[in-house]
Amino acid sequence: MKNVKYGKCVRCGKTYDAVPDLTNCECGGILEIVYDYEYIKTVLTKEKLAARENRSMWRYRELLPVEEDTPDTPLRVGWSPLYEEPRLAEMLGIRKLWVKDDGQNPTASLKDRASAMAVAKALEAGAKTIACSSTGNAASSLAGNAAAAGLKTYIFVPERAPKGKVAQLMIFGANVISVKGNYEETFKMSAAAIDKYGWYNRNAAINPYLSEGKKTVALEIAEQLNWEMPDYLAISVGDGCTIAGVWKGLKDLYAIGFIDKLPRLISGQSTGCCPLNRAIQTGEDWYPMEENTLADSIAVGVPRNADKALMAIRESNGIAVNVTDEEILAAQRLLGKTCGVFGEPAGVTGAAALKKACELGLIEKDATVVSVVTGNGLKDVANAIAAAGEPLHIEPDLDVMVKGFAERGVTVE
Amino acid sequence: MKNVKYGKCVRCGKTYDAVPDLTNCECGGILEIVYDYEYIKTVLTKEKLAARENRSMWRYRELLPVEEDTPDTPLRVGWSPLYEEPRLAEMLGIRKLWVKDDGQNPTASLKDRASAMAVAKALEAGAKTIACSSTGNAASSLAGNAAAAGLKTYIFVPERAPKGKVAQLMIFGANVISVKGNYEETFKMSAAAIDKYGWYNRNAAINPYLSEGKKTVALEIAEQLNWEMPDYLAISVGDGCTIAGVWKGLKDLYAIGFIDKLPRLISGQSTGCCPLNRAIQTGEDWYPMEENTLADSIAVGVPRNADKALMAIRESNGIAVNVTDEEILAAQRLLGKTCGVFGEPAGVTGAAALKKACELGLIEKDATVVSVVTGNGLKDVANAIAAAGEPLHIEPDLDVMVKGFAERGVTVE
Numbered sequence: 001m002k003n004v005k006y007g008k009c010v011r012c013g014k015t016y017d018a019v020p021d022l023t024n025c026e027c028g029g030i031l032e033i034v035y036d037y038e039y040i041k042t043v044l045t046k047e048k049l050a051a052r053e054n055r056s057m058w059r060y061r062e063l064l065p066v067e068e069d070t071p072d073t074p075l076r077v078g079w080s081p082l083y084e085e086p087r088l089a090e091m092l093g094i095r096k097l098w099v100k101d102d103g104q105n106p107t108a109s110l111k112d113r114a115s116a117m118a119v120a121k122a123l124e125a126g127a128k129t130i131a132c133s134s135t136g137n138a139a140s141s142l143a144g145n146a147a148a149a150g151l152k153t154y155i156f157v158p159e160r161a162p163k164g165k166v167a168q169l170m171i172f173g174a175n176v177i178s179v180k181g182n183y184e185e186t187f188k189m190s191a192a193a194i195d196k197y198g199w200y201n202r203n204a205a206i207n208p209y210l211s212e213g214k215k216t217v218a219l220e221i222a223e224q225l226n227w228e229m230p231d232y233l234a235i236s237v238g239d240g241c242t243i244a245g246v247w248k249g250l251k252d253l254y255a256i257g258f259i260d261k262l263p264r265l266i267s268g269q270s271t272g273c274c275p276l277n278r279a280i281q282t283g284e285d286w287y288p289m290e291e292n293t294l295a296d297s298i299a300v301g302v303p304r305n306a307d308k309a310l311m312a313i314r315e316s317n318g319i320a321v322n323v324t325d326e327e328i329l330a331a332q333r334l335l336g337k338t339c340g341v342f343g344e345p346a347g348v349t350g351a352a353a354l355k356k357a358c359e360l361g362l363i364e365k366d367a368t369v370v371s372v373v374t375g376n377g378l379k380d381v382a383n384a385i386a387a388a389g390e391p392l393h394i395e396p397d398l399d400v401m402v403k404g405f406a407e408r409g410v411t412v413e
Numbered sequence: 414m415k416n417v418k419y420g421k422c423v424r425c426g427k428t429y430d431a432v433p434d435l436t437n438c439e440c441g442g443i444l445e446i447v448y449d450y451e452y453i454k455t456v457l458t459k460e461k462l463a464a465r466e467n468r469s470m471w472r473y474r475e476l477l478p479v480e481e482d483t484p485d486t487p488l489r490v491g492w493s494p495l496y497e498e499p500r501l502a503e504m505l506g507i508r509k510l511w512v513k514d515d516g517q518n519p520t521a522s523l524k525d526r527a528s529a530m531a532v533a534k535a536l537e538a539g540a541k542t543i544a545c546s547s548t549g550n551a552a553s554s555l556a557g558n559a560a561a562a563g564l565k566t567y568i569f570v571p572e573r574a575p576k577g578k579v580a581q582l583m584i585f586g587a588n589v590i591s592v593k594g595n596y597e598e599t600f601k602m603s604a605a606a607i608d609k610y611g612w613y614n615r616n617a618a619i620n621p622y623l624s625e626g627k628k629t630v631a632l633e634i635a636e637q638l639n640w641e642m643p644d645y646l647a648i649s650v651g652d653g654c655t656i657a658g659v660w661k662g663l664k665d666l667y668a669i670g671f672i673d674k675l676p677r678l679i680s681g682q683s684t685g686c687c688p689l690n691r692a693i694q695t696g697e698d699w700y701p702m703e704e705n706t707l708a709d710s711i712a713v714g715v716p717r718n719a720d721k722a723l724m725a726i727r728e729s730n731g732i733a734v735n736v737t738d739e740e741i742l743a744a745q746r747l748l749g750k751t752c753g754v755f756g757e758p759a760g761v762t763g764a765a766a767l768k769k770a771c772e773l774g775l776i777e778k779d780a781t782v783v784s785v786v787t788g789n790g791l792k793d794v795a796n797a798i799a800a801a802g803e804p805l806h807i808e809p810d811l812d813v814m815v816k817g818f819a820e821r822g823v824t825v826e
Contacts, residue, residue: 055468075753076494076517083487087563104489106517106753108791129826148753150500154825159806164794170801171790173750175823177814178804189809196811197826337586340488340519340561377584378521378791381577388583391591393572396602398609401590410588412567413542413610 003040004065007031007208010307018065020125023206030307031208032248033065037255046258049223055079057113057216063252065212066120073116074148075106078216082224082370088338089369092358096368098230099351100221101341103376107137107144107168109297109347110217110242110374114204115141117213119149122200128152132202133190135161135183136297137375142202143172154199156190158183162296165379204241205304214245215252221370222253229259230368232319234266234357236349237276238298240309242374243267247312263370265318267309268353270325273299276309277320286310294325294383297346297375319362321353328352329387332377336388345383347375416453417478420444420621423720431478433538436619443720444621445661446478450668459671462636468492470526470629476665478625479533486529487561488519491629495637495783501751502782505771509781511643512764513634514754516789520550520557520581522710522760523630523655523787527617528554530626532562535613541565545615546603548574548596549710550788555615556585567612569603571596575709578792617654618717627658628665634783635666642672643781645732647679647770649762650689651711653722655787656680660725676783678731680722681766683738686712689722690733699723707738707796710759710788732775734766741765742800745790749801758796760788 006015007022011029016022024030044062052059057078061068080102089097105112115138122130130146132138133156146153153174157166158181169176179186194201204210222229229250237243243265253259269277272292279286286306291299303309313320323331328345331352335341343351351371357363377384392404402412419428420435424442429435437443457475465472470491474481493515502510518525528551535543543559545551546569559566566587570579571594582589592599607614617623635642642663650656656678666672682690685705692699699719704712716722726733736744741758744765748754756764764784770776790797805817815825 074496076496081489081519083489083561101519104517104519106494106514107755108789144749144753144755146753147750148496157804163798164791166804167794167798167801168755168790170804171746171749171755171797172753173746175818175825176804178806179809180807181809185809189811189814193811193814333584333586336557336584337560340557340559340585342520342557342581342584376521376791377581378577378789381580381794384580384584385576388580391570391579391583391589393591394593396592396594396598398602398606401602401606405588412588 001065001067003035003062005034005036008034010311020121021200022208023201030305032308033208033212035252041256044256046227057116057213060216060219063219065209067124070120070124073119073145075112075116075145077105077112077116077145079220080104082221083339083341085339091338092355093365094358094363094369095366098370099335099339099341100217100370100372102217102372102374103343103347107141108376108379109137109141110214111137111141112145113213113216114138114210115145115202117209118142118202118207119145119151121209122151123149125200127200129154129197129199130202131155131190131194131199133187136165137379138204140165140168143169143174147172154193156186158186204239211241211245211248211308214242215249217372218246218249219253222259227259229261230263230370232266232363232367232369233263234268234350234354234369234371236298236346236374237267237269237309238300238303238346240276240303240305244305244308244312247316262316265313265316266350266353266357267313267318267320268350269322270295270298270328270349271322272325273301274322275301276303276306277322279310280313280320295328295346295349297344298349319357321357323349323352323356327356329383331355332384332387335373341373342377343373344375344377344380347373414478414480416448416475418447418449421447423724433534434613435621436614443718445721446621446625448665454669457669459640470529470626473629473632476632478622480537483533483537486532486558488525488529488558490518490525490529492633493517495634496752496754498752504751505768506778507771507776507782508779511783512748512752512754513630513783513785515630515785515787516756516760520554521789521792522550522554523627524550524554525558526626526629527551527623528558528615530622531555531615531620532558532564534622535564536562538613540613542567542612543615544568544603544607544612546570546600549578550792551617553578553581556582556587560585567606569599571599617652624654624658624661624721627655628662630785631659631662632666635672640672642674643676643783645679645776645780645782646676647681647763647767647782647784649711649759649787650680650682650722651713651716651759653689653716653718657718657721657725660729675729678726678729679763679766679770680726680731680733681763682735683708683711683741683762684735685738686714687735688714689716689719690735692723693726693733708741708759708762709793710757711762732770734770736762736765736769740769742796744768745797745800748786754786755790756786757788757790757793760786
């Protein structure tokens with residue numbers, strides 16, 4: 001890879017050749033992919049990008065850690081829509097707002113970006129099989145992207161995994177192991193199997209390429225805004241890999257001179273599980289926390305990408321905002337009603353944090369903001385039902401209808 | 414509209430001015446929008462299209478029945494991916510196969526194309542409110558597209574409507590009336606309310622513009638294949654509006670000289686509810702049928718667009734293929750496992766019909782085929798669970814895992 005220098009430990013600084021099956025540093029730290037920006041500047045210009053037909057994450061190939069002859073992965077991942085939302089901006093009391101709906105990905109979450117990258121690297125490594133342990137979007141995105149590429153998958157889930165998500169995995173033909181035990185036991189079993197069989201490892205705690213896939217959401221936002229960056233970028237935070245990836249993408253663009261400003265990150269976590277935001281707020285190290293939130297995809301008490309995530313929030317002079325489950329569901333309704341965007345609870349936690357930050361006066365009135373929705377609400381219908389309330393349930397009679405809506409404050413007209 | 418001549422009844426031939434709130438002919442027949450192809454040829458070329466940035470259904474504006482100054486609707490509807498599937502083509506014994514995944518639309522179904530058109534026409538009509546009765550994808554796509562455009566919606570559903578779909582409507586802020594009664598009573602109540610309050614009517618049985626929105630799926634397929642049409646196009650059929658729209662789009666392109674060949678349509682219906690295919694197979698008129706299929710979105714015993722649909726299948730020298738629920742679920746697994754595409758049962762019925770047609774020897778070995786998946790599997794998780802089977806449920810022990818998979822014929826390696 002001419003554009004990549006090496007992998008570098010974010011903890012001790014040791015560097016490693018960027019081989020396809022790169023894992024953690026021997027010190028236990030996670031690696032960051034370091035690019036040769038001077039080389040990239042010679043091969044990538046804004047004009048070249050603008051002329052490119054490819055509308056997927058692979059349009060940013062010069063900024064991605066793949067060999068030049070590695071094929072694009074089959075599913076169309078990325079280039080999700082960025083909607084300008086003047087009505088919601090006005091409601092929040094800010095100048096401009098855009099919503100990036102990353103639930104519009106093949107398996108309906110931002111995780112497709114990381115899984116597509118994992119598939120590309122697995123193919124480079126000559127792997128036939130790829131594996132991970134997960135209960136959620138990482139698993140389904142891996143299963144879908146690997147199936148399309150003709151790779152086998154083994155996916156380990158704890159027995160409490162929701163049936164719907166398991167069904168998605170089975171439809172994609174994954175070999176799914178439902179482990180009688182908790183997540184920790186599941187993770188250990190997957191690690192032992194990966195070690196024994198030599199499968200390619202799709203695990204954001206270990207594989208440094210995954211956040212490079214995720215960073216493409218930031219590259220797209222920048223290009224979709226014609227390289228004029230907003231003042232803030234709000235996003236949901238669980239494990240930390242996503243916000244770290246977003247920040248990496250922004251810094252890459254800054255380094256090659258495509259943008260001249262870096263937005264401040266707004267890190268949205270649930271009050272019931274916010275170890276990273278707590279560290280930001282107290283200025284101390286992070287430590288584990290219980291997982292008390294309905295936003296299951298970000299219910300991560302022991303974030304594996306804490307180092308990278310905290311660095312990202314701090315470097316950006318970011319804001320950490322925790323929101324209750326009720327505030328998350330309210331944000332889900334607000335985005336649905338005002339924007340026509342249906343996000344899962346974990347997907348709209350960044351938007352909930354933005355709303356709260358506005359209410360707390362933390363965001364200036366002339367600010368411009370991008371809010372990223374990271375997953376589709378159809379992933380979690382049960383919570384949507386909880387959020388949405390009941391329809392008017394009546395006999396087929398127009399007068400009864402009018403009366404019923406009047407009781408809800410709606411004038412039928 | 415310079416590009417549109419008038420609406421013409423498909424039954425009696427009477428013509429009507431193409432006003433925004435056009436409904437059925439006085440004879441009860443449904444109208445078809447008739448274009449001025451000579452004019453369109455002067456304003457649209459393939460080169461002009463190729464240079465267009467817009468990647469939504471509105472890129473085909475010259476072929477759509479909207480005023481020149483009518484704005485694009487806000488959600489990014491259309492330009493869904495068309496995947497070439499060599500492995501599945503080989504399994505089916507045909508030369509080439511492409512899968513168009515129209516579940517990759519904002520509210521996760523092809524119906525977004527019709528609802529976006531309805532919203533555009535409602536805005537032209539100066540309407541503030543838009544209404545329909547439906548239990549499924551038409552309802553959720555209307556709710557989402559209207560919310561994004563700032564229009565109010567009233568949506569009437571029978572009380573048996575699945576909770577998940579109702580939740581989607583509520584999230585989008587629709588005024589949802591759950592009617593204590595069957596679908597017929599629900600439909601009548603909606604008609605009475607629409608009549609009384611003058612709301613814009615989004616109903617494929619009445620509004621002739623909706624199939625013009627749906628036809629954009631065919632326009633995209635043609636452009637994505639560089640105007641070289643396949644021998645066959647397979648699609649699921651319920652009410653008939655979609656297959657009629659697909660055919661209309663193909664005929665439009667043929668009329669302006671963009672394509673020089675029309676594919677034969679493969680109409681996929683469920684054996685449990687196939688009034689249109691039965692009419693094709695017997696050569697007689699259609700008549701109502703019971704609705705015995707798990708593919709709920711195409712369980713339409715009294716299709717409202719029968720005239721247009723039957724005309725489309727017959728004109729194309731099409732093939733009508735009925736499939737059982739088991740065959741539908743098998744197609745769902747096959748597309749998931751081989752293509753990484755997760756369709757809802759009604760969404761993959763066209764693919765199931767294609768598979769069966771191949772098995773029956775109805776399709777030549779050197780044929781090229783496009784199969785359209787019309788809705789996302791996340792819409793109907795219960796049936797996905799039924800289709801997908803159970804994961805391996807075991808203690809965390811690698812030997813037990815190997816033994817368990819061996820019993821399923823899978824060698825862990």
